[in-house]
Amino acid sequence: MSIEKVYPMTEEGKAKLQEELEYLKTVKRKEVVERIKIARSFGDLSENSEYDSAKEEQAFVEGRIGTIETMIRNAKIIDEEAMDPDVVSLGKTVSFIELPDGEEESYTIVGSAEADPFEGKISNDSPIAKSLIGKKVGDEVSVNTPGGEMSVKIVSIN
Template sequence: MQGQQELLRFQARIGKDKSMATLHAIEVGEYAKWTTENVEDAATRLDPVKKFLTFANKRGWTEISLARYAAAPRRNRRRFAGGQSGSRGAGTPSARLSQERHIELQAELQRLREEVPQVREAIRLARSDGDIRENSPLDAAREQQQMVERRIRQLENDLVNVEIVDAANADTERVSIGSRVTLHDIASEQSRVFTLVDVREADVSAGKISTVSPIGQALMGRSAGEEVTITTPRGAMEYRIEGIGG
């Protein structure tokens, strides 16, 4: 049951309509990072996902095994033990988001705040229904309450000192957050367009790549015309930056 719940959470974060054939290592890595930052005992929670991804590869649903990308980043594993506030100074942006994403997160925060009374009522009803020692609805309601309240705290923290990134004013000389970058694959002679965004806004299927992803790290600070080597699950890939636009 616990494993099934974790797979459902993974599906919800990745997207219910996502095809396994198009699932990317970056998406799995971003999910692992999100789990590490938002869920206690992340390694245990990620284990069912890793097993599922191993199974998917054996069945031929994915070209490579994506299980290794579902590991909790070591540098974040003590996040809960050490507290989540960190040493961020006052005025330091907690997130750098587009106006569109900022509005989406504000709407999510409002929705979750409205959901809290409903979850509490579900807990009250579950408690009144028989033996609480073997009460699956109560356990589910309590877990839902923890997830909702944890997400609310994260959103409140992220939105305190958020910086809105205006793509229209993004640097066109060097790649920076908010940049729309056209990459030319030297081997295949094909071009792809990515937008560099904060990790909270990353969506590979929409062409939004986190600045902390392998691609993002390789591109940040680079100029048009430069060639870069990006390490991917398929090996090292050579790209040329064809253009940088806001």
């Protein structure tokens, strides 16, 4: 028997996944089925690109539903109250500056299931988060990134 991956996440992250799952099951799934029905009416399915496209979308939607259901089933909600407020950890927003004279950057460290770099949420599995977790304000940290090594100084933790 295989052990399923645990997905650490915030309550907010789990709620977003539940919303997405509800949308996929109640709206998107029906839209795709309707597209398939319309495409079938065009005749010969072997040369029907509309049908092929709809079937591909259906496979994607069903795959995403399965993935989200697994994430929700194996979610481990981060207990932010039980964490040391002075230490970088999952669920915390950390601000740092790249040394020697970089601009301040802030990221919230979340589980991989809710990571979204465009919203400032980075996965706890990312090189930056791995380097920062367990550190405190004022600590200088070396971070190995795909672009090379950089040094940062932690400015705040919220």
